[in-house]
Amino acid sequence: MVIVGSGFGGLFAAQALERAEVDITMLARTTHHLFQPLLYQVATGILSPGAIAPATREVLAKQDNVEVVLGDVTAIDVESRRITATTLGIELDYDYDYLVLAAGAEQSYFGNDDFARNAPGMKSIDDALELRGRIYGAFELAEVAAARGNQEALDRLMTFVVVGAGPTGVEMVGQLVELAHRTLRRDFRHIDPRDARIVLLDAADAVLGTFHPELQASTRAELGELGVDVRLGAKVVDLDSSGLDYVDAAGAEHRIEAATKVWAAGVSASPLGRMVAEQCGVEVDRAGRVPVQSDLSLPGHPEIFVVGDMMALDDLPGVAQVAIQGARHAADHIRRALRGDHERRDFVYNDKGNMATISRFRAVAEVGALRVTGFTAWVMWLVVHLFYIIGFKSQVTTLIHWAVTWLGSERGERTITEQQVFGRLAMLASGREIRDKAARKIGPGVPDGDIPDAATEQPGPQGG
Numbered sequence: 416m417v418i419v420g421s422g423f424g425g426l427f428a429a430q431a432l433e434r435a436e437v438d439i440t441m442l443a444r445t446t447h448h449l450f451q452p453l454l455y456q457v458a459t460g461i462l463s464p465g466a467i468a469p470a471t472r473e474v475l476a477k478q479d480n481v482e483v484v485l486g487d488v489t490a491i492d493v494e495s496r497r498i499t500a501t502t503l504g505i506e507l508d509y510d511y512d513y514l515v516l517a518a519g520a521e522q523s524y525f526g527n528d529d530f531a532r533n534a535p536g537m538k539s540i541d542d543a544l545e546l547r548g549r550i551y552g553a554f555e556l557a558e559v560a561a562a563r564g565n566q567e568a569l570d571r572l573m574t575f576v577v578v579g580a581g582p583t584g585v586e587m588v589g590q591l592v593e594l595a596h597r598t599l600r601r602d603f604r605h606i607d608p609r610d611a612r613i614v615l616l617d618a619a620d621a622v623l624g625t626f627h628p629e630l631q632a633s634t635r636a637e638l639g640e641l642g643v644d645v646r647l648g649a650k651v652v653d654l655d656s657s658g659l660d661y662v663d664a665a666g667a668e669h670r671i672e673a674a675t676k677v678w679a680a681g682v683s684a685s686p687l688g689r690m691v692a693e694q695c696g697v698e699v700d701r702a703g704r705v706p707v708q709s710d711l712s713l714p715g716h717p718e719i720f721v722v723g724d725m726m727a728l729d730d731l732p733g734v735a736q737v738a739i740q741g742a743r744h745a746a747d748h749i750r751r752a753l754r755g756d757h758e759r760r761d762f763v764y765n766d767k768g769n770m771a772t773i774s775r776f777r778a779v780a781e782v783g784a785l786r787v788t789g790f791t792a793w794v795m796w797l798v799v800h801l802f803y804i805i806g807f808k809s810q811v812t813t814l815i816h817w818a819v820t821w822l823g824s825e826r827g828e829r830t831i832t833e834q835q836v837f838g839r840l841a842m843l844a845s846g847r848e849i850r851d852k853a854a855r856k857i858g859p860g861v862p863d864g865d866i867p868d869a870a871t872e873q874p875g876p877q878g879g
């Protein structure tokens with residue numbers, strides 16, 4: 416069988432088949448399993464990438480029935496049951512009897528893809544490191560601007576706008592406040608980081624839109640107490656390097672000058688969803704998700720399961736538990752089918768609740784009818800997240816970094832580099848060329864006369 420993706424869906428599907436008599440090929444465009452819920456902590460210097468992104472190969476090293484392959488899936492032919500994946504321009508085909516598609520979702524700019532240039536999203540380690548570089552870099556440049564008496568630049572550099580008031584946006588602004596008010600408080604000579612202006616924008620009229628109104632209201636109040644400028648009913652209509660424009664609920668246009676913009680506003684499912692949906696005669700929904708049957712398979716193709724952020728079923732949200740439970744459900748079908756039991760069973764989602772941190776010692780959580788705020792919710796959040804981080808090594812590292820940050824005021828991962836900040840834009844400009852050349856170096860029978868030195872042009876493993 417083939418599993419596409421090494422995120423929550425892909426990894427948990429593979430692990431659920433540990434003892435099954437099946438040869439699994441796991442194809443993913445990154446070499447790691449990513450714990451996305453803590454990306455904002457990498458972006459704000461609390462955690463290292465390694466703590467939330469262990470190598471998939473290492474996680475599955477003891478599971479003999481899995482082969483992990485780095486590859487970007489570019490084609491799926493459901494009739495001939497064949498998948499094509501590309502690694503640095505080299506194409507390889509894989510045949511399957513069963514397919515679990517768990518390729519997740521990508522950042523969506525709602526048709527304004529050019530916004531991505533100046534407002535990175537938060538979907539990958541690359542994104543988080545770029546944001547870290549931009550955030551800490553903005554404070555550095557603000558120090559220079561202040562020393563030179565350039566007030567206009569200073570104001571722009573000290574303004575941080577997060578677009579999207581879901582859990583990711585709320586957690587991000589909370590950490591920006593902590594950073595400015597605790598971690599960086601004494602580190603500068605010309606600026607006071609506490610002067611940073613932190614703005615949270617959303618086109619909707621509530622923060623944490625999927626939570627109970629009571630928790631929305633308490634979160635909004637807490638953000639106000641932290642000094643976050645929350646603007647709801649605010650739709651971003653333009654975004655450039657020096658700021659953004661939005662239209663408010665009354666239709667009036669506003670401009671915010673801000674050097675740092677973070678896009679936490681929307682996702683659209685992997686385009687692989689549309690690719691298989693078209694071949695199975697179903698239409699993807701507005702977010703590009705594939706409507707699956709109640710057993711999570713595709714119509715006419717009981718051998719293909721779509722799980723996690725790519726699937727549309729009963730309005731289930733794009734959260735880790737949906738992916739994990741869906742993956743286990745698909746694995747159960749495959750395991751039983753191997754024993755000759757072909758009964759199709761409906762997927763029943765067990766909602767374990769929602770939670771989001773606001774800042775140090777403050778969170779909101781809802782589990783069934785139970786709604787919790789403040790320190791208790793924060794402890795619940797901490798325990799749950801620690802539990803789901805993959806691997807003992809990552810759990811210990813995370814715990815140490817959390818202790819440093821929450822009990823003290825330090826952050827252990829403040830390193831930023833030029834590559835972090837400018838690498839993506841440089842890749843956009845010339846990355847394909849660099850990759851193709853690198854690929855030719857390992858491709859069969861390709862003359863390498865004009866191939867530049869790999870030491871200076873070797874691409875990283877992260878996909879496009």
Ligand SMILES: Cc1cc2nc3c(=O)[nH]c(=O)nc-3n(C[C@H](O)[C@H](O)[C@H](O)COP(=O)(O)OP(=O)(O)OC[C@H]3O[C@@H](n4cnc5c(N)ncnc54)[C@H](O)[C@@H]3O)c2cc1C
Binds near residue numbers: 424489
């Ligand atoms: C910033 C952020 C914060 C979040 N916070 C929470 C939270 O607090 N709680 C919660 O429950 N959920 C949270 N989520 C959502 C949760 O992370 C997702 O619902 C979950 O990761 C979905 O799992 P998945 O397996 O469907 O996709 P993912 O985990 O996204 O995995 C997708 C995999 O597919 C691979 N892939 C994609 N395209 C291709 C291709 N063409 N070829 C090969 N491989 C491919 C990727 O490399 C990746 O390995 C958050 C998400 C984000 C982005």
